[in-house]
Amino acid sequence: MADIVSLRRPEPRDLVLRVRDGDVLRLTLNHPPLNTLSTDVVDALLSELEAAAGDAALRVVILAATGAVFSAGLDLEDLDRRRSDDDAGRAALEAAFARSARLMTAISTLPQPVIAEIDGLATAAGCELVAACDLAICTDTATFCTPGVNIGVAPMGAVVALARSAGRKQAMEMLLTGETIDASTAKDFGLVNRIVPKQYLRQVVDKYAAVIASKSQGAQQGVKSAFARQAVMSREDAAAQAAQAEAASALTPDAVEGMAAFLANRTPVWPKR
Template structure:
């Protein structure tokens, strides 16, 4: 049976509904942005997602995280109305702007540092920080009608923080194309650029994403934890240093209980039973 729990309610929403819906089923935690139509990344939403991810990192029953959304927009990025409202602050909004962008950066880093894979499930538009969220996830699967953009230049604001994640997910010149033009790209182009892994028909999106998550959840949690951390660390290293580091990781991995069990199961032609964390 799936466990459904809602956290962090927004008093401005009808009925005080949850900003992020939480569903845990067979090791797969689904976090659904629930603030349509824009699913904007307000301070409250960012804090909620951060709390959920931090809790997931400590919860041994969670093997994989999916970030999805309700409505026709995956996420329109930062809440521009919320940001604009603080222009009347005594400091012209500087403190609030710093808090908002720093919190978003912390969230993206939390995704990267989480010892469990995070999959973005995109149905609709992912724009600005919403596109940054997609780029920050380990995997991204979208519908054939999903679209992506970094439109900051259209409103006099270069998408500098989304640039960090997007330039590390997409090819350099294609990332610059998105950032400089602010134009919307379709799912096929996003896949060519490297922003998404797979494109599936809308009616099969959740089914396909859940299947991917379930396959990953069946693997060694220790191997996944070690491997994900090593993947992002070696990306920032020169190639020779990366090989040295990766070899050290392999040696350490060989000494884990999961590796002993996994190799033993392979040689014994049986299904591995991963040790409890």
Template structure:
């Protein structure tokens, strides 16, 4: 598929963007660690917000501009430490950082389009949180993941939110309490990633997944993603009551009428997003 460049890939651009049809690719470009500085988080959030309002975007891929070593090393510890000299010992800046991080992660979860993490390298601390916040995650067989805050006296409490919603509790606690790095196969076993592959196939496999999802009704995907995360926080009875109402409203949508009709008539559906 032809790559459509949306913006100039200037060397100092924190988030590079590319389009392949309905698939938007966001590449973190803050070497060497792709640290989640204030500027990086603001840039990412701006791109996700823009994607939310762009009907031509069906799926978003989040990757590193320079793959192979670090996907994302989490918060910029040097940036955080620099504010300890302030009168409040950095409290205001720490609060701003954590608030913005929470907003970014929730923006990904609430985005009405699926987000796929394409990981080639190490995803650590808030970088691991970023992976866990995405709807799908694909990685190379040399990738690794960790929440090592405990090693430096700073428990990964905010990464814990996303991590504990993706993997079993004891496995999440294992990562959080030991701070040790897990390899790609362990991450898949834990439920943190969907697929593992050699580096040379990562881009094309992720793009293929994105194109498959992008071929579905955008309205149906939006409804399904929102319902998935909402019902996950409910009791069993409330989840069934809520999703039953979602199904009814979904059935009344034009795309559902078209999709069911196309299935019965054995033809390809034509989605309108309504």
């Protein structure tokens, strides 16, 4: 009986585990063995992120996964079965890729910083997921891949994600070769921030989350929003808008308290939201 239970597919509510610890939310993919981004998994993540966006008390979101694979991306086996549909699977494919795009956009536009915690393989849309997060910390055995070219599919979602995360030539290397890179190379490419031994991964990520949560939430939200906007502007327009936004930020209650605390050489007490 125990073996039968262990092989049972998780209920939709169990596909993404949710743990709230004060002002930090940990979301863990729980869809073994590959943590594929199935319809149920993506819908569960989108639901959690929508709720997080409206939670003024929430400061940081951590995105982790169970098992040896962070995420293998979309469920190709399921999508391939849809090729027998009357439209050769077009509707199913378009819906799956659109759903994945909504997930990546939800992460990048979430007001709170999102930290990816990676132990194992992050491939295809799973690698996009890492790239969409604001910070990424991985184990020294983690690996990354955008293998679309290996199966004849132009990985356009990965193009968008990596163009905003890694350097141009490094992103193109991953996209054009489809080869798997190790943690050290991923750090060199700009895909991850830190590499840590497996036994310290959770500890280091939690420490980063605590440090981020201790800072001005208003200032952090301003940084994340401005970072996305300036990427599509000319340098002159970006600088001009940044000057206006920074002046507005300096007038907020957080800034008033932060400057006063700095001048008084004390720890700031951020206003409640």
